[in-house]
Amino acid sequence: MPTYVYEIIGAGGEAGKRFEWIQSMRDAPLTRHPETGEPVRRVLQAPNLASRYSERQTKARLDNRQVEKAGFTKYEKDKLTGRYHRVAGRQGPSTIERPQ
Secondary structure, X not given: OOEEEEEEEOOOOOEEEEEEEEOOOOOOOOOEOOOOOOEEEEEOOOOOOOOOOOHHHHHHHXXXXXXXXXXXXXXXXXXXXXXXXXXXXXXXXXXXXOOO
């Protein structure tokens, strides 16, 4: 069952305190707070979708060996000089100068 977020509607129509409520998708949205009877409205929020990859898996996939194995070239910026140095791959220059 999904969890929905509602907010209490103030006297002037301003947003009040928010709360979560678990209900079936087939149920109509609440119009009143279940405990206090105050008017409420549903708050639309970005869904919390489970990701296929974790941060750790993504870092592992972007590892220099994996990037090179996939046929890509990867550059990293030297913070002192502003030059980009090739750290993975065989194509392209070994260093790229910072544009002036």
